[in-house]
Amino acid sequence: MAEPLLKIAGADVFYGASQILFGVDFSVEKGQTMALLGRNGAGKSTTFKMIAGLAPPSRGEVRLAGETVSGKPPYRIARAGIGYVPEDRQVFPEHTVDDNLIVGAKKGPRGDAHWTTERIYEVFPILAGMKTRLAGRLSGGEQQMLTIARTLMGNPDVILLDEPSEGLAPIIVQAIADLIRRLRDMGVTIILAEQNMHFCLGIATHATVVDKGQIVYRATIEELRHNEEIKSRYLAV
Numbered sequence: 132m133a134e135p136l137l138k139i140a141g142a143d144v145f146y147g148a149s150q151i152l153f154g155v156d157f158s159v160e161k162g163q164t165m166a167l168l169g170r171n172g173a174g175k176s177t178t179f180k181m182i183a184g185l186a187p188p189s190r191g192e193v194r195l196a197g198e199t200v201s202g203k204p205p206y207r208i209a210r211a212g213i214g215y216v217p218e219d220r221q222v223f224p225e226h227t228v229d230d231n232l233i234v235g236a237k238k239g240p241r242g243d244a245h246w247t248t249e250r251i252y253e254v255f256p257i258l259a260g261m262k263t264r265l266a267g268r269l270s271g272g273e274q275q276m277l278t279i280a281r282t283l284m285g286n287p288d289v290i291l292l293d294e295p296s297e298g299l300a301p302i303i304v305q306a307i308a309d310l311i312r313r314l315r316d317m318g319v320t321i322i323l324a325e326q327n328m329h330f331c332l333g334i335a336t337h338a339t340v341v342d343k344g345q346i347v348y349r350a351t352i353e354e355l356r357h358n359e360e361i362k363s364r365y366l367a368v
Contacts, residue, residue, distance in 0.1 A: 142191035166335035175324035184208040214287030218294040224267025239286030272303030
């Protein structure tokens with residue numbers, strides 16, 4: 132049986148003397164869209180920082196395409212195929228949309244370049260009409276789309292989306308959902324960290340629930356949809 136594309140095994144993470152993640156275990160197969168769900172402070176963003184190398188595990192490991200990447204510097208993990216979209220977007224505000232995309236451009240870990248500016252503008256038509264606009268003058272939703280697009284320009288094997296619906300108007304949240312669904316249908320492997328379970332139900336294929344730094348549930352999104360106990364215990368606001 133082939134190893135999953137991304138595997139986290141028994142990972143502990145500390146911030147100073149405080150332990151944040153406890154024995155985190157889950158895996159993602161190629162082409163899956165995994166929703167990493169949990170309340171605010173449950174450990175979702177720390178899990179992403181661990182995968183990206185910004186908060187390395189003190190125990191356990193992160194494996195990508197069969198190779199251990201935990202312990203490597205973040206730029207090496209990015210080159211290995213991890214694309215990270217942080218929750219605060221982090222565009223280059225004084226540069227144009229086109230410049231932001233070019234800054235992110237690199238070949239994938241096997242030298243592939245599926246994502247080019249031409250393909251980005253085809254998949255993100257809203258950005259195509261803003262090529263020369265300064266990124267700092269985009270709306271929050273437009274900046275979110277630009278950050279996702281810039282990450283794809285690095286041709287990653289896995290893309291980590293941290294709270295992509297947070298702070299956006301409902302109509303923009305729907306546009307982001309449509310975009311993620313299109314990427315999923317194109318075969319992009321996505322992990323989606325969200326508090327908003329309803330946002331994920333129509334997008335994700337699988338779900339992993341984290342609570343107080345521990346994985347408490349793993350299933351398909353359909354199994355989660357019908358599990359009222361898990362939803363009320365760990366996901367109700």
